[in-house]
Amino acid sequence: LRPHSIVARLGIKTTENNMQVLDIPKINAPTTGQWLATETSEITTSDPVIGLVSSKPKTAGALMKLSRQLVMQGQNIDEVITQQLLGCMGEMLDRAVLGGTGLLGQPTGIVDAAGVSRVVLTTDIDLVALSAAATSLETLGVPEENIKVVAGPQDKGYLQLKNYSYEYPIWNDGKLLGIPAFSTVRCPSKNIIFGDFSQVQVAFWGAGIDIQIDPYTNFKTGQIQVRVLMHVDVNVLQASAFRVIVTQ
Numbered sequence: 001l002r003p004h005s006i007v008a009r010l011g012i013k014t015t016e017n018n019m020q021v022l023d024i025p026k027i028n029a030p031t032t033g034q035w036l037a038t039e040t041s042e043i044t045t046s047d048p049v050i051g052l053v054s055s056k057p058k059t060a061g062a063l064m065k066l067s068r069q070l071v072m073q074g075q076n077i078d079e080v081i082t083q084q085l086l087g088c089m090g091e092m093l094d095r096a097v098l099g100g101t102g103l104l105g106q107p108t109g110i111v112d113a114a115g116v117s118r119v120v121l122t123t124d125i126d127l128v129a130l131s132a133a134a135t136s137l138e139t140l141g142v143p144e145e146n147i148k149v150v151a152g153p154q155d156k157g158y159l160q161l162k163n164y165s166y167e168y169p170i171w172n173d174g175k176l177l178g179i180p181a182f183s184t185v186r187c188p189s190k191n192i193i194f195g196d197f198s199q200v201q202v203a204f205w206g207a208g209i210d211i212q213i214d215p216y217t218n219f220k221t222g223q224i225q226v227r228v229l230m231h232v233d234v235n236v237l238q239a240s241a242f243r244v245i246v247t248q
Contacts, residue, residue, distance in 0.1 A: 002121035004083075006184050008116040010148055010197040014026065014236075018205045022055040026237055057205040057231040058107050060092045068222030082211065085228040089209055091186055097200060097234050098150060099188035102231025103211030107234035110195065111188050120246040125158065129168065130177060133194045133243040140240045146196040149181040155192055155247055156183040205231035218224075 002008045015022070029049035036043065062085060071077055071151035102196035110116060117136070119130055138144055138214065151159075177179055178193075214225040236242065 001086060001093060003091045005008045005089045005093050006150070006182055007088070007094050007200070007202075008185065009199060010150070010182070012097065012197050014204065015201065016204045018203055021096055022203055022233075023052045024055055024201060024203075024235055024237070026051045026053050026235075030057050033034060042153060045072070053235050053237075055203050055233045055235055056097075056208070057203075057234055058105055059229060060089060060096075061227065061229045061242075062088045063220065063225060063227045066224045066226060068114050068224070071224055081226055085211055085226065086209065089228060089230045092230070093202070093232065094186035096219065096232070097202065098186060099191065100234055106204075107232065108236075109234055109242055110193055110200065110236055110242050111191050113236040113239055113242070116236065116242045116244060117240075118246055120214055120242045121248060123248075125155065125162070125245070127162075127177075129187075129245060130170065133245055134177065136181060137194060137196070137241065137243060144197045147179055147194060148196060148197060149176045149179050149182070149192065149205075150187050151176075151192040152158055152187045152189055153183050155190065156181075190247045192245040192247065193242065196238075199236065199241040200239040201235045201237055203233045209230075211243050 008014075027048055028051050030159045031048045032046045034044060034046075055172045064081070064085075066077070066081070072078070095109075096107045097109050099110055099111045102108035107215060111118075119129060119133065134147060135145055151180040156171055159176065160169045170176060208230065210231075212227050212229075214227065217225055
Protein backbone atom coordinates (compact mmCIF):
# COMPACT_ATOMS: atom_id res chain seq x y z
CA LEU A 1 0.00 0.00 0.00
CA ARG A 2 2.97 2.34 0.39
CA PRO A 3 2.59 4.07 -3.02
CA HIS A 4 -1.14 4.54 -2.34
CA SER A 5 -1.10 5.66 1.31
CA ILE A 6 0.22 8.85 2.86
CA VAL A 7 0.41 7.44 6.39
CA ALA A 8 2.40 4.44 5.13
CA ARG A 9 5.05 6.92 3.96
CA LEU A 10 5.00 8.83 7.25
CA GLY A 11 6.61 5.98 9.19
CA ILE A 12 3.75 4.06 10.83
CA LYS A 13 4.60 0.64 12.22
CA THR A 14 2.90 -2.41 10.74
CA THR A 15 2.41 -6.06 11.68
CA GLU A 16 1.22 -8.54 9.08
CA ASN A 17 -0.26 -12.02 8.77
CA ASN A 18 -1.98 -11.88 12.15
CA MET A 19 -4.39 -14.72 12.86
CA GLN A 20 -5.99 -13.82 16.19
CA VAL A 21 -6.89 -10.93 18.49
CA LEU A 22 -3.73 -9.06 19.47
CA ASP A 23 -2.71 -7.75 22.89
CA ILE A 24 -0.26 -4.99 22.05
CA PRO A 25 2.11 -3.74 24.81
CA LYS A 26 1.84 -0.03 25.48
CA ILE A 27 4.35 1.87 27.64
CA ASN A 28 2.40 4.22 29.91
CA ALA A 29 5.46 5.28 31.95
CA PRO A 30 9.05 4.59 30.83
CA THR A 31 12.01 3.16 32.70
CA THR A 32 14.42 5.76 34.10
CA GLY A 33 18.16 5.26 34.40
CA GLN A 34 20.75 6.65 36.78
CA TRP A 35 24.46 7.31 37.06
CA LEU A 36 26.44 5.15 39.48
CA ALA A 37 28.61 7.18 41.82
CA THR A 38 31.06 4.38 42.63
CA GLU A 39 31.93 0.86 41.56
CA THR A 40 29.81 -0.55 44.38
CA SER A 41 26.77 1.66 43.84
CA GLU A 42 23.58 -0.30 43.29
CA ILE A 43 21.03 0.52 40.62
CA THR A 44 17.62 1.46 41.94
CA THR A 45 14.81 -0.52 40.36
CA SER A 46 12.74 1.46 37.88
CA ASP A 47 9.98 -0.66 36.41
CA PRO A 48 8.08 0.71 33.42
CA VAL A 49 4.30 0.89 33.56
CA ILE A 50 3.13 -1.33 30.73
CA GLY A 51 -0.46 -1.66 29.56
CA LEU A 52 -2.05 -3.83 26.91
CA VAL A 53 -4.20 -2.66 24.02
CA SER A 54 -6.56 -5.25 22.54
CA SER A 55 -6.64 -5.09 18.76
CA LYS A 56 -9.31 -6.78 16.64
CA PRO A 57 -9.63 -6.75 12.84
CA LYS A 58 -11.92 -4.27 11.14
CA THR A 59 -12.81 -4.98 7.54
CA ALA A 60 -12.81 -2.57 4.61
CA GLY A 61 -13.87 -3.64 1.16
CA ALA A 62 -14.79 -2.57 -2.36
CA LEU A 63 -16.58 -4.34 -5.21
CA MET A 64 -16.66 -3.56 -8.92
CA LYS A 65 -18.13 -5.10 -12.06
CA LEU A 66 -16.27 -5.36 -15.36
CA SER A 67 -17.83 -6.07 -18.74
CA ARG A 68 -16.53 -8.99 -20.77
CA GLN A 69 -15.64 -6.64 -23.61
CA LEU A 70 -13.53 -4.48 -21.30
CA VAL A 71 -11.70 -7.52 -19.95
CA MET A 72 -11.03 -8.85 -23.45
CA GLN A 73 -10.06 -5.59 -25.15
CA GLY A 74 -8.65 -3.45 -22.36
CA GLN A 75 -4.88 -3.28 -22.51
CA ASN A 76 -3.24 -4.11 -19.14
CA ILE A 77 -6.71 -4.13 -17.58
CA ASP A 78 -5.56 -6.39 -14.72
CA GLU A 79 -2.88 -3.89 -13.70
CA VAL A 80 -5.28 -0.94 -14.01
CA ILE A 81 -7.92 -2.63 -11.84
CA THR A 82 -5.36 -3.75 -9.25
CA GLN A 83 -4.01 -0.22 -8.91
CA GLN A 84 -7.54 1.15 -8.62
CA LEU A 85 -8.41 -1.26 -5.80
CA LEU A 86 -5.13 -0.68 -3.97
CA GLY A 87 -5.67 3.07 -4.29
CA CYS A 88 -9.12 2.67 -2.74
CA MET A 89 -7.71 0.68 0.19
CA GLY A 90 -4.84 3.16 0.61
CA GLU A 91 -7.33 6.01 0.92
CA MET A 92 -9.44 4.07 3.42
CA LEU A 93 -6.34 3.29 5.51
CA ASP A 94 -5.31 6.97 5.53
CA ARG A 95 -8.76 8.09 6.61
CA ALA A 96 -8.81 5.42 9.33
CA VAL A 97 -5.38 6.31 10.76
CA LEU A 98 -5.95 10.06 10.67
CA GLY A 99 -9.62 10.34 11.53
CA GLY A 100 -11.25 6.95 12.08
CA THR A 101 -14.19 7.36 14.47
CA GLY A 102 -14.32 3.84 15.91
CA LEU A 103 -17.97 3.68 14.82
CA LEU A 104 -19.76 1.68 12.10
CA GLY A 105 -16.90 -0.79 11.75
CA GLN A 106 -14.12 1.81 11.54
CA PRO A 107 -10.87 1.72 13.54
CA THR A 108 -10.20 4.64 15.89
CA GLY A 109 -7.68 7.06 14.42
CA ILE A 110 -5.43 9.75 15.84
CA VAL A 111 -7.99 12.56 16.06
CA ASP A 112 -10.36 10.53 18.26
CA ALA A 113 -7.79 8.37 20.08
CA ALA A 114 -8.00 8.41 23.89
CA GLY A 115 -5.44 10.71 25.47
CA VAL A 116 -4.51 12.69 22.35
CA SER A 117 -4.38 16.39 23.24
CA ARG A 118 -6.75 18.61 21.23
CA VAL A 119 -6.47 22.40 21.08
CA VAL A 120 -9.65 24.04 19.80
CA LEU A 121 -9.00 27.47 18.33
CA THR A 122 -11.69 30.11 18.81
CA THR A 123 -9.93 32.54 16.47
CA ASP A 124 -7.93 32.22 13.27
CA ILE A 125 -4.94 29.91 13.15
CA ASP A 126 -2.00 31.78 14.61
CA LEU A 127 1.73 31.31 14.87
CA VAL A 128 1.64 30.89 18.65
CA ALA A 129 -0.75 27.91 18.55
CA LEU A 130 1.23 26.16 15.81
CA SER A 131 4.58 26.71 17.50
CA ALA A 132 3.20 25.59 20.88
CA ALA A 133 1.93 22.32 19.38
CA ALA A 134 5.38 21.35 18.12
CA THR A 135 7.19 22.60 21.24
CA SER A 136 4.88 20.66 23.57
CA LEU A 137 5.72 17.41 21.79
CA GLU A 138 9.44 18.03 22.12
CA THR A 139 8.96 18.86 25.80
CA LEU A 140 7.42 15.40 26.28
CA GLY A 141 10.43 13.75 24.67
CA VAL A 142 9.29 13.33 21.07
CA PRO A 143 12.42 13.64 18.89
CA GLU A 144 12.30 16.77 16.76
CA GLU A 145 13.25 14.87 13.61
CA ASN A 146 10.26 12.50 14.04
CA ILE A 147 7.59 15.22 14.13
CA LYS A 148 5.48 15.68 11.01
CA VAL A 149 2.33 17.65 10.23
CA VAL A 150 -0.75 16.54 8.30
CA ALA A 151 -3.62 18.88 7.41
CA GLY A 152 -6.35 19.36 4.84
CA PRO A 153 -5.97 21.47 1.69
CA GLN A 154 -8.14 24.26 3.14
CA ASP A 155 -5.88 24.77 6.16
CA LYS A 156 -2.77 24.47 3.98
CA GLY A 157 -4.08 27.13 1.60
CA TYR A 158 -4.85 29.46 4.49
CA LEU A 159 -1.40 29.03 6.05
CA GLN A 160 0.31 29.61 2.71
CA LEU A 161 -1.20 33.11 2.77
CA LYS A 162 -0.03 33.87 6.32
CA ASN A 163 3.55 34.95 6.96
CA TYR A 164 5.72 34.60 10.05
CA SER A 165 8.00 37.24 8.52
CA TYR A 166 7.69 39.67 5.67
CA GLU A 167 8.90 37.07 3.18
CA TYR A 168 8.11 33.54 4.37
CA PRO A 169 4.68 31.89 4.63
CA ILE A 170 3.95 29.69 7.63
CA TRP A 171 3.44 26.77 5.23
CA ASN A 172 6.16 26.91 2.61
CA ASP A 173 7.95 24.42 0.38
CA GLY A 174 6.43 21.34 2.01
CA LYS A 175 7.12 22.52 5.55
CA LEU A 176 5.16 24.21 8.33
CA LEU A 177 7.51 26.31 10.48
CA GLY A 178 10.33 24.11 9.24
CA ILE A 179 8.48 20.84 10.06
CA PRO A 180 7.78 18.41 7.18
CA ALA A 181 4.11 18.97 6.30
CA PHE A 182 1.65 17.05 4.14
CA SER A 183 -1.71 18.13 2.78
CA THR A 184 -4.44 15.62 1.93
CA VAL A 185 -8.21 15.50 1.64
CA ARG A 186 -7.97 12.29 3.67
CA CYS A 187 -7.25 14.32 6.81
CA PRO A 188 -10.41 15.23 8.75
CA SER A 189 -11.56 18.73 7.83
CA LYS A 190 -10.33 21.54 10.08
CA ASN A 191 -7.86 19.33 11.96
CA ILE A 192 -4.10 19.93 11.87
CA ILE A 193 -2.25 16.89 13.23
CA PHE A 194 1.25 17.20 14.71
CA GLY A 195 2.97 14.00 15.73
CA ASP A 196 5.41 11.14 15.56
CA PHE A 197 3.71 8.64 13.25
CA SER A 198 6.03 5.84 14.31
CA GLN A 199 3.82 5.74 17.43
CA VAL A 200 0.93 4.39 15.33
CA GLN A 201 0.76 0.64 14.77
CA VAL A 202 -1.38 -0.77 11.98
CA ALA A 203 -2.09 -4.50 12.22
CA PHE A 204 -3.11 -6.54 9.17
CA TRP A 205 -4.83 -9.90 9.45
CA GLY A 206 -4.40 -12.71 6.95
CA ALA A 207 -3.01 -11.72 3.57
CA GLY A 208 -3.57 -8.03 4.31
CA ILE A 209 -4.97 -6.97 0.94
CA ASP A 210 -7.09 -9.74 -0.55
CA ILE A 211 -8.22 -9.34 -4.18
CA GLN A 212 -10.58 -12.00 -5.56
CA ILE A 213 -12.33 -12.44 -8.94
CA ASP A 214 -15.87 -13.83 -9.25
CA PRO A 215 -16.64 -14.94 -12.86
CA TYR A 216 -19.85 -16.79 -11.91
CA THR A 217 -22.38 -14.42 -10.30
CA ASN A 218 -23.12 -12.56 -13.56
CA PHE A 219 -22.50 -15.54 -15.82
CA LYS A 220 -25.45 -14.79 -18.11
CA THR A 221 -24.21 -11.30 -19.00
CA GLY A 222 -20.51 -12.17 -19.12
CA GLN A 223 -19.68 -9.61 -16.43
CA ILE A 224 -16.94 -10.26 -13.93
CA GLN A 225 -16.94 -9.00 -10.36
CA VAL A 226 -13.71 -8.07 -8.57
CA ARG A 227 -13.62 -7.67 -4.80
CA VAL A 228 -10.97 -6.37 -2.46
CA LEU A 229 -10.96 -6.84 1.33
CA MET A 230 -8.60 -5.42 3.93
CA HIS A 231 -8.65 -6.70 7.52
CA VAL A 232 -6.90 -4.09 9.63
CA ASP A 233 -6.83 -2.21 12.93
CA VAL A 234 -5.20 1.03 14.06
CA ASN A 235 -3.58 1.56 17.46
CA VAL A 236 -2.06 4.79 18.77
CA LEU A 237 0.74 3.48 21.00
CA GLN A 238 1.66 6.82 22.60
CA ALA A 239 -1.12 9.41 22.73
CA SER A 240 1.39 11.98 24.06
CA ALA A 241 3.23 11.80 20.72
CA PHE A 242 0.40 13.72 19.02
CA ARG A 243 -1.27 17.13 19.19
CA VAL A 244 -4.36 18.06 17.17
CA ILE A 245 -5.24 21.67 16.44
CA VAL A 246 -8.93 22.08 15.63
CA THR A 247 -9.52 25.16 13.47
CA GLN A 248 -12.67 27.17 12.83
